[in-house]
Amino acid sequence: MRQLDTALGLGAIRGPLGRIVKVALYALVVFVFAGPLLALLVSAFGLVTDPTKLTLIPHDLTLDNFRTAFDQGVLGYLANSLIVVGGGLLLQIAVSVTAAYALARKQFPGVRMVLFLILSTMMLPEEILAIPLSLVLADVPVLHVNLIGSLAGMIVPVGAWAFAILVMTEFMRDVPIELEEAARIDGAGDLRIFWSVILPVCRPALGVLGIFGFTMIWDQYILPLLVAQDAKQFTLALALRSLRADEQVGTGVLIASALLALLPSVVVFLALQRQFMRGLTSGAIKG
Template identity: 70%
Template sequence: MSRTERFDTALGFTTAKGPVMRVVRWLVYAVCVVVFAGPLLSLLVNAFTPVAKPTELTLIPDEITLDNFARAFDRGVLGYLLNSFFVVGFGLLLQILVSLSAAYALARKRFPGMRLVFLLILSTMMLPEEILAIPLSLVLADVPLVGVDLTGTLLGMIIPVAAWGFSILVMTEFMKEIPVELEEAARIDGAGEFRIFFSVVLPLCRPALGVIGIFGFVMIWDQYMLPLLVADDAGQYTLPLALRTLRTDPEVGLGVLLAASLLALLPSVIAFLAMQRQFMKGLTSGAIKG
C-alpha cells in the first residue's frame, strides 16, 4: 500500500498527515464527544452530587453523595424499577418466542394468505402509538373471547408487547438465509419439526437473537403510553412513567430526578454491553452473506 493512498473516514476526513488536518480532526472529534457524551456524563456526575437548580450542573463535582438515590428510593423508585424489570423480563421472553415461531412459519412454510399476513405485520410498524391508544385501552378493558379486564395489572403491560413487527421481520429475513439443506439433512436422519427447529435453526439464529433482544429490551423498557393506559395507581407505574411524576412533584429535587434517570438509563446500557457481540454479528451477517 503506497503512502499516497488515502482512505475516507466516517467523518469524511482522510488519513493524510499534516499538522493543520490533525488539529481540525481532533477539534471535530472533541465537539462530537461533547455533544453526544456530554449530557450522559453530566447525568452520571450530577446523580451523585447535591444539585438544587439546573444552573448548578457540573462535570467536576465538589462533593460525592448517595443522598439522591436514598431520597429516590424513599419516593418509591425501587418499586417502579422492579415493575419495569418484571414487565421487560416477561414481555421480552414472550416477544422472542412469538418472533421465533412467526419467523419460522414465514421463512420456511408456504400457506394461503402468507403475503397478506406479512403485510399486516409490516403495517403494525407504520401506526403511531397515539392512534392505537384508544382501541388498545378498550381491548385491555375487555379482552375479546375471554372477557378479562387487564387494566390495573402488570399483565396488561406485558401482553401488548408480546408481538412486535420489527422483531418478526428481522428474524424472518435472517432465517431465510439459513441453508435449507441443513434441515433436509436433519429430516433424512429422522429429526422431527421441533427437533429441527431447536437443534438446527435456533442455534444459527443467535446473532439475530442478539439484535431483536437489544431492540426489544429498549422498546419495552422505554414504554410510556402503554403503562399510562394500563396503570390505575402509582404502585403499578414503571420507571419511565414514574419519571414524569417525579418531574412534576415540587417536593422532589433535581438531584433525585437525575438519580432516577440514571437508574432508568443503566439497564439499557448493561443489556447492550451484555449482548454486544451477538448484536454486532447480527448486524454484519447480512452484509457478509450478501
C-alpha cells in the same frame, strides 16, 4: 503498512498537524456523545438546584439524591419495570421466532397477505391504538379476563411486535435449505430442526431483537399509563413523570432517578453488543 482511510478523509492527513486535527475531532465527537451522559452521572451525585446548569466537573458529591429517590419508592417502580421488560421480552422473542419460522420456512396460502398485515401494524401510532387497546385489555376476548390494573396488562400487548417478526423472518429465509434437508435425512422433525438448526444460525438476529425489544418495552409510556390504576403499579417511566410534577422533589432526585432508568439499557447493550454487531454485519452482507 498502508493505513485505511476514514469516512472524513483523515487518513490522508500526515505529520504533527494531522495528529492534532485528528485528536481535536475525536475529542469533539466524544464530548458531543458522552458529554450529556457524563453530566447526568455527575449531577446525580451532586447538589443540583438549577436543571439548566449541569456540570461535567464533580463537586460536593453526595448520595442524598438516591436516598430521597429510594424514599419516593423508585426501587419499587424499577422492579415493576424489570418485571414488565423481562416478561415482555421473553414473550416477544418466543412469538417472533415461532411466527418467523412459519413465515420463512413453511409455504401456505396467504403468506404474503399475513406479512402485509403484520407490516401494516407498524404504520399505526400508539395514540390511535390507545382506546381500542384499553377496551381489549378490560375484557380480553375468549378468556374474558380484565388485565387493567395488573402488570400482565403491560406484558401481553408487547408480546407481538411486527419489527421483531419481520427481522427474524428475513434472517430465517437466508438459512441454507441444505441444512434443513440434511437434518430431515437424519430423522429430525420440525421442532428439532427449529431448535437445533435454525435458531443457532439466527443467534445474531436474537441479539439485535434483544436490544431493540428491551429498549422498546423499557421506554413504554402510553401502555403503562392505560393499565396502571395505582401508584404501586407504576413503571419507572411513569414514576419519572410523577417525580417531575412533584414540586417537593428536587432536580437532583429526578436526575438520580433518570440515571437508574438509563443503567439497565446500558447494561443490556454492553451484554449483547457482540451479537448486535454481528447481526448488523450479517444484514449488511446479505443485503
